[in-house]
Amino acid sequence: xxxxxxxxxxxxxxxxxxxxxxxxxxxxxxxxxxxxxxxxxxxxxxxxxxxxxxxxxxxxxxxxxxxxxxxxxxxxxxxxxxxxxxxxxxxxxxxxxxxxxxxxxxxxxxxxxxxxxxxxxxxxxxxxxxxxxxxxxxxxxxxxxxxxxxxxxxxxxxxxxxxxxxxxxxxxxxxxxxxxxxxxxxxxxxxxxxxxxxxxxxxxxxxxxxxxxxxxxxxxxxx
Amino acid sequence: xxxxxxxxxxxxxxxxxxxxxxxxxxxxxxxxxxxxxxxxxxxxxxxxxxxxxxxxxxxxxxxxxxxxxxxxxxxxxxxxxxxxxxxxxxxxxxxxxxxxxxxxxxxxxxxxxxxxxxxxxxxxxxxxxxxxxxxxxxxxxxxxxxxxxxxxxxxxxxxxxxxxxxxxxxxxxxxxxxxxxxxxxxxxxxxxxxxxxxxxxxxxxxxxxxxxxxxxxxxxxxxxxxxxxxxxxxxxxxxxxxxxxxxxxxxxxxxxxxxxxxxxxxxxxxxxxxxxxxxxxxxxxxxxxxxxxxxxxxxxxxxxxxxxxxxxxxxxxxxxxxxxxxxxxxxxxxxxxxxxxxxxxxxxxxxxxxxxx
Numbered sequence: 221x222x223x224x225x226x227x228x229x230x231x232x233x234x235x236x237x238x239x240x241x242x243x244x245x246x247x248x249x250x251x252x253x254x255x256x257x258x259x260x261x262x263x264x265x266x267x268x269x270x271x272x273x274x275x276x277x278x279x280x281x282x283x284x285x286x287x288x289x290x291x292x293x294x295x296x297x298x299x300x301x302x303x304x305x306x307x308x309x310x311x312x313x314x315x316x317x318x319x320x321x322x323x324x325x326x327x328x329x330x331x332x333x334x335x336x337x338x339x340x341x342x343x344x345x346x347x348x349x350x351x352x353x354x355x356x357x358x359x360x361x362x363x364x365x366x367x368x369x370x371x372x373x374x375x376x377x378x379x380x381x382x383x384x385x386x387x388x389x390x391x392x393x394x395x396x397x398x399x400x401x402x403x404x405x406x407x408x409x410x411x412x413x414x415x416x417x418x419x420x421x422x423x424x425x426x427x428x429x430x431x432x433x434x435x436x437x438x439x440x441x442x443x
Numbered sequence: 444x445x446x447x448x449x450x451x452x453x454x455x456x457x458x459x460x461x462x463x464x465x466x467x468x469x470x471x472x473x474x475x476x477x478x479x480x481x482x483x484x485x486x487x488x489x490x491x492x493x494x495x496x497x498x499x500x501x502x503x504x505x506x507x508x509x510x511x512x513x514x515x516x517x518x519x520x521x522x523x524x525x526x527x528x529x530x531x532x533x534x535x536x537x538x539x540x541x542x543x544x545x546x547x548x549x550x551x552x553x554x555x556x557x558x559x560x561x562x563x564x565x566x567x568x569x570x571x572x573x574x575x576x577x578x579x580x581x582x583x584x585x586x587x588x589x590x591x592x593x594x595x596x597x598x599x600x601x602x603x604x605x606x607x608x609x610x611x612x613x614x615x616x617x618x619x620x621x622x623x624x625x626x627x628x629x630x631x632x633x634x635x636x637x638x639x640x641x642x643x644x645x646x647x648x649x650x651x652x653x654x655x656x657x658x659x660x661x662x663x664x665x666x667x668x669x670x671x672x673x674x675x676x677x678x679x680x681x682x683x684x685x686x687x688x689x690x691x692x693x694x695x696x697x698x699x700x701x702x703x704x705x706x707x708x709x710x711x712x713x714x715x716x717x718x719x720x721x722x723x724x725x726x727x728x729x730x731x732x733x734x735x736x737x738x739x740x741x742x743x744x745x746x747x748x749x750x751x752x753x754x755x756x757x758x759x760x761x762x763x764x765x766x767x768x769x770x771x772x773x774x775x776x777x778x779x780x781x782x783x784x785x786x787x788x789x790x791x792x793x794x795x796x797x798x799x800x
Contacts, residue, residue, distance in 0.1 A: 339489050340526030342513040344540035345589060354539060358530045 221414055224391055225399035232307070232395060233375035236314040237368055243315075244322035244367060249356070251323070252330035267324070269317040278384025281313045285385065305387045310395075313385040314375050321370040325430075329363020330356065362433040369433075373426035377419055446499045446593060446625055448482075452492035455481045457649040463642065465500060468619060468626040470636035470657065473646035473672065479629040480523070482646070483595045486627065487520050488513035499592060499625075519586030519594040519624070523601065525578045527570040533557060533581045534566040540588045553588060559621070560584035561614060576607035583615070587622060594626045600635060612638050633673065637661060645672050662716065667797050670714045676766040678714045683707075683796065692794060696759035699735040700791040712797045717752070719793035720767035722777060723786035734790040739765075741783050746771050753779060755787060 251263065269277055285303040286292045295303040303309040333356060341351040357364075379397040386393030388402065396415055403412040446463040457478050463469045471479050484490035486497060488504070488511060495505035504511045519540075520526075528536050537553035544552055557563045560580040565573055573581065579599055586594055600608045616639065619626065630636055636643055636657060643660040645652040653660050653669045664670040670678050682693040683705045690705035691698045692713060723736050739755040742764055751771045754764050767787060779785060 334524075334526070334529075336522045336524055336526035337528060339484075339487075339513075340520065340522065340528070340585075341539075342489065343487055343518060343520035343526075344585065345514045345543065346539065347514060350542065355528055 221411060222394075222396065222399040222403070225394050225396045226415070226418075228307075228391065228394065229376050229396040232310055232314055233372045235311045236318055236375045237371055239311065240315045240318055240322050240371060241364075241368060244319065244326055245364065248323045248326035248367075249330050249352075251327050267320045270320045274317070274378070274380025275384060277317055278313070278381040281316060281381065281385050285309050285312065304385060305389065305393060307386075307392055310382060310386040310393050313381050314378065317378065317381045318371045318374055321374050322367045325363045325366040325370065326360065327363075329360035329366075332363075333359050362436050366430045366433045369426050369429050373423050376422060446627075447496070448486065449494075449496040450482060450485050450492045451494040452481070452485070452490070452649075455649065457481055457485070457492060459646065459649060459651055461644050461651050461654050463625060463627060463644075465625045466623040467642055468615075468628060468640045469642040469644060470640035471627055471629045471644050471646060472631065472633060472636050473652075474631060477646050478649035479631075479646055480597055481649075483520075483597050483627065483629055486593065487518055487595055488516050517589070517592040519589060519591035521579070521582045521586050521594075521596045521599045523597045523599070525570075525582035525599075527578060527582060527585075529570050532567050532569055533562060533573065533577075533584075536570070536581055537585045537588050540585050553584075556584040556588040557581070559587070559618065574607075575603040576611065579603055579607075579611060580614070583618070587618065587624070590622070591624060594624045596626060596628045598629055598631070600630075600632075608635075615639060633661070645669055647672055664714065664795060665797075667712050667714075670795070670797075675714050675716060677717060677720070678712065679763060679765075680710065680712055683709050683711050692796060694760070695757070695763070697735075697737055697757065699789070699794060701794050701796060702791045703796060714795045714797070715765075715789045715793050717766045717768045719789060720755075720765060721788050721790070722767070722769060722773065722779075723788055724777065734788050735794075736786050736788045738784065738786050741779055741781055741785060744774065744779065744781055746774070753785075755785060 251259070282304055283289060284291055285295075287296065287302060287304070292303050295301070295308075303312070337355065337359075338351065341355045346354065376395075377397055378395075379401065382393070382395050383398055388394050388398050394402070396419065400412050400415050400419075403409075403415070445465050448459065448461050448463070450457050450459045455478055459478065459482055471482065473479050481490055485492050485495060491510060494507060495510075496507070497503075497505040503509060504516055528539060531539060534550070534553055534557065537556050538549055541549045541552055554563065554566065557566055560583050562577050562580040562584065565577050565581065570578055570581070579602075583599070600611055603611065612635070628636070628640060640657050642655065643657040644654040645660065647668055652672060653665050660669070661673060664673055664675065667678065679694065684691050684693050685705055685708070686698055690701055690703065692701045692711070723733060737757050739757040741753055742756050743754040745752045749771055750768055751774055753767050753769065755767060756764050773779070777785070
């Protein structure tokens with residue numbers, strides 16, 4: 221077992237959650253209410269990581285974070301380090317390729333709240349914040365938990381984007397998925413098999429939990 | 444002291460103007476798609492119309508520039524499907540509308556409201572564990588908890604069975620007697636409006652058709668549209684004329700006396716209520732039932748329990764069939780059956796003549 225790689229993957233997944241979830245929560249709620257002709261385009265843009273090859277997203281992210289890009293130059297000036305091929309760069313990339321996994325379950329959860337319920341909250345005198353905290357969040361929490369679980373598991377398993385943006389630097393950007401690839405290349409099938417099995421079990425548990433929550437969400441809505 | 448409403452909007456189309464008496468129950472009646480719910484939403488501030496002038500006892504809620512947000516309006520709203528918060532118990536639902544009240548007092552007040560709505564025993568249950576009638580009562584308790592100055596009810600009885608509806612009518616009247624809030628009740632059921640509301644507003648295609656005390660609107664429609672909305676079946680065409688110096692309504696070969704002046708000869712539409720068609724009884728050859736006597740032939744009879752509906756084709760008016768209602772026992776007594784000949788009358792005061800075309 222490559223414990224440093226496992227530890228790095230867990231650290232990356234946690235950092236991604238901390239950065240992405242609040243942003244996705246805000247975005248998903250806005251999208252759920254937004255009525256505009258531009259909505260399909262915005263939703264399409266956010267869903268691109270689902271359909272594009274990871275190498276394509278990785279390539280664009282690498283270009284955007286490279287030393288010649290405004291973002292890369294700004295980061296280098298501010299911190300003295302490069303954004304590409306660093307853990308911070310990996311977190312930025314991870315946030316981007318996880319957007320659909322975080323936004324979509326939460327958006328569906330907010331959309332499934334009966335508009336009559338939200339209007340009733342207003343008629344009961346609740347402020348926008350009170351309505352969000354007391355009505356929307358409790359009703360949408362299974363969607364949020366599902367988003368968190370999916371994002372976490374997807375980050376653990378992501379390979380293409382991580383390799384493109386982070387390379388393969390042990391302790392800095394070498395995640396468990398890349399470590400498995402490395403072990404296979406060096407014919408260490410024992411370690412590759414153990415780590416693969418661990419990832420498989422985590423992914424299976426994730427999907428099962430996610431489906432269970434979706435069921436619970438549906439039952440809670442039946443009034 | 445009243446609720447003055449003037450609302451204009453394009454989609455859905457609204458061109459509505461009415462003044463509702465404060466502290467009374469007013470029914471808003473109209474067909475599906477006539478704009479009833481949209482108007483209610485505009486009053487709640489949930490729909491922002493193109494133009495709105497809404498004031499309650501001088502307090503401005505909407506005047507084109509100023510729009511009071513929903514949460515600041517002193518309203519209670521019971522939507523069609525109750526809009527209960529599915530994750531909160533009945534008590535939690537009521538408490539949520541009392542957030543301005545401090546904790547312990549809030550719970551006490553919420554329990555009192557549930558008790559007043561006869562659902563105290565449901566306090567700990569979630570909405571999905573309640574029957575339709577219980578949900579309706581909880582929604583009403585939640586709406587009344589804030590002691591609103593205007594209570595908006597959007598077809599609140601449409602999803603409950605007949606027996607529950609009857610008891611809810613009584614409870615709503617009792618609640619209103621204890622807490623005389625101005626109520627606007629949207630319904631398409633005229634019987635419901637007649638039982639609950641002291642005032643009635645008819646709405647069609649977003650426009651006010653007629654407004655006034657319920658009995659007056661139900662019995663004296665001011666236009667053919669109002670008569671149609673009130674589902675008055677006896678609606679016919681005739682002519683207004685002056686005959687031998689007296690105003691008359693010419694209906695085929697019949698000249699009927701009417702309770703209004705006539706200005707020359709003109710075509711008109713007129714209506715009369717089925718319950719105002721009187722049977723001329725051979726055993727009682729005097730009295731009001733002899734006004735405007737007309738012979739006719741019974742084309743159909745339908746017994747509805749203690750009441751019967753009789754369709755009659757008046758002599759000389761082929762194809763025109765009127766409807767009358769009378770006690771079922773009268774059918775045998777006066778030998779009324781399909782094909783029999785009868786004499787009926789409509790008093791001058793009961794003939795409703797609409798503005799000449």
